[in-house]
Amino acid sequence: MTECIGDAGRQNGCNTLYSDARFVRYYEMVRAAEREHELMAPYLRKTDQVLDIGCGTGELALSLHRMVRSVLGLDLSSAMIAAAEARRIRIGVGNVTFVQGDMLTMAQNETFDCAILGNAVLSEVADSSSMVSFIRRVHGWLGSDSRLIMTNAVFSPALLCDSCSAGTILDPETGHRISVLYEGNKVDVDSGMWSTTIAFKDARTGQIDRFPFHLNFIYRKELVFLLSLGGFCIEHEAVYQQGAMRLIICRKKELPNL
Numbered sequence: 001m002t003e004c005i006g007d008a009g010r011q012n013g014c015n016t017l018y019s020d021a022r023f024v025r026y027y028e029m030v031r032a033a034e035r036e037h038e039l040m041a042p043y044l045r046k047t048d049q050v051l052d053i054g055c056g057t058g059e060l061a062l063s064l065h066r067m068v069r070s071v072l073g074l075d076l077s078s079a080m081i082a083a084a085e086a087r088r089i090r091i092g093v094g095n096v097t098f099v100q101g102d103m104l105t106m107a108q109n110e111t112f113d114c115a116i117l118g119n120a121v122l123s124e125v126a127d128s129s130s131m132v133s134f135i136r137r138v139h140g141w142l143g144s145d146s147r148l149i150m151t152n153a154v155f156s157p158a159l160l161c162d163s164c165s166a167g168t169i170l171d172p173e174t175g176h177r178i179s180v181l182y183e184g185n186k187v188d189v190d191s192g193m194w195s196t197t198i199a200f201k202d203a204r205t206g207q208i209d210r211f212p213f214h215l216n217f218i219y220r221k222e223l224v225f226l227l228s229l230g231g232f233c234i235e236h237e238a239v240y241q242q243g244a245m246r247l248i249i250c251r252k253k254e255l256p257n258l
């Protein structure tokens, strides 16, 4: 069963890829190869209780388990959460928990030391005004001396080509190399919506699986403004993977009155 996930996609057709078992499998392969937790290490403490919002297949949450006290991973997609939980059991990690829920509406009684929006989760939110409300919710879930860590909140303009390569992954089951491509990229200037098709091409068989999807394309100056309305300021930034990825560390400040 494929569900429509992510407000941005919902407004522009429907993002079904996060609940499509084929995509979930490819996504796990892509994220397992990435090592952004190493860049986050200086901004995490052993005592931290971390909330990974929109945790997807859980690679990032699980890769943090030795660096912090605990991680709670939250995602709307039950397929993503099932993959994350299966991975957690496989690896044998005890201080990471995954729950299914909607980050835009669910109540959160606990307070955290660090919130993570990994790999463009903010872009799932429908529009700037909803993003501000959401960031303000996250502000309320964090204690006073806390951080918000984001990866790929701002996309590389290199993605805006006709057919761009996003590298290759290795399928551990078949041993085949798979190229990852973004095809037919388009940003609508009025809505700021980025429409693309992610294609996975098996180098051995030539088989291609395509997944259309839509996300909000956030520019850096817009992000700074949204964060300031949400009670955060950027403290540190790093660009990695040949400029394709960006890490942003934010500090919590007083929540402005709107």
Ligand SMILES: C[S@@+](CC[C@H](N)C(=O)[O-])C[C@H]1O[C@@H](n2cnc3c(N)ncnc32)[C@H](O)[C@@H]1O
Binding pocket: 005, 006, 007, 018, 031, 053, 054, 055, 056, 057, 058, 060, 074, 075, 076, 077, 080, 101, 102, 103, 104, 117, 118, 119, 120, 121, 124
């Ligand atoms: C691009 S993936 C990022 C996954 C993960 N953070 C990572 O670093 O790989 C975006 C994720 O946001 C989730 N998502 C979208 N809308 C959501 C919502 N309203 N509440 C919770 N999760 C949501 C999707 O299901 C998807 O797993």
